[in-house]
Amino acid sequence: MKIKTVIVGLLHTNCYIIEDEVSSKCAVIDPGGAYERISEALEGKNPDYIILTHGHFDHVLAAARLQRETGAQVLVHKSDEGMLKERYVKNTGYHRGSYDAPTVDKYLEDEMTLELGQLKLRVLNTPGHSKGSCVVICNDSIFSGDTLFYESWGRCDLDGGDDGEMLQSLRRLGKLEGEYTVYPGHGESTQLSHERKYNYLMRAAIL
Numbered sequence: 001m002k003i004k005t006v007i008v009g010l011l012h013t014n015c016y017i018i019e020d021e022v023s024s025k026c027a028v029i030d031p032g033g034a035y036e037r038i039s040e041a042l043e044g045k046n047p048d049y050i051i052l053t054h055g056h057f058d059h060v061l062a063a064a065r066l067q068r069e070t071g072a073q074v075l076v077h078k079s080d081e082g083m084l085k086e087r088y089v090k091n092t093g094y095h096r097g098s099y100d101a102p103t104v105d106k107y108l109e110d111e112m113t114l115e116l117g118q119l120k121l122r123v124l125n126t127p128g129h130s131k132g133s134c135v136v137i138c139n140d141s142i143f144s145g146d147t148l149f150y151e152s153w154g155r156c157d158l159d160g161g162d163d164g165e166m167l168q169s170l171r172r173l174g175k176l177e178g179e180y181t182v183y184p185g186h187g188e189s190t191q192l193s194h195e196r197k198y199n200y201l202m203r204a205a206i207l
Helices: 035-042 063-070 078-084 086-091 163-174 192-198 200-206
Strands: 002-008 013-019 026-029 049-051 073-077 106-108 113-116 119-125 134-138 141-145 181-184
Touching: 002 035, 013 035, 013 181, 026 035, 026 113, 035 063, 049 063, 049 113, 063 073, 073 078, 163 192, 163 200, 181 192, 192 200
Parallel strands: 026 049, 049 073, 073 106, 141 181
Antiparallel strands: 002 013, 013 026, 113 119, 119 134, 134 141
């Protein structure tokens, strides 16, 4: 699997392009802005999927144009679908430019599997940052959205956030068997083993 990272938008969101090296099929995770740079990184390929780990504006701003230009399916958890509406995005107070809401083609569901060429993408619903927050697991990689960061986790004081649910989600991730590289929605990548040891809330959750 090839992984490209494009840092986009006001909040420096990590947009990931993942590609199956056998079939050249690809998917885009969290296109939070800068459509032109994401398009350039795609190198002429049309993604099968646009996966939104959750519905906050900084993860979705380029989704509608990318969907329109490539025909890719947009996927988000049903609980976060309402966050994609223009009224919600404008009410955040952060984004003041124009905004087009993408059309949701399919809902992400807990323990669903998406096929991308020979890759299998496992989806886990990990509420806490938002009700519909999800992570995507492929091989030994976890694309964690705003659920898990390097030695930290997503804030729980926004709409749909819940401290107790975050604790349960971090426990679930911490108890995954094996080692994974974690690619978060913001900041640097990390190893799950590192987070089990040094992430205060995850460590507390799995004790």
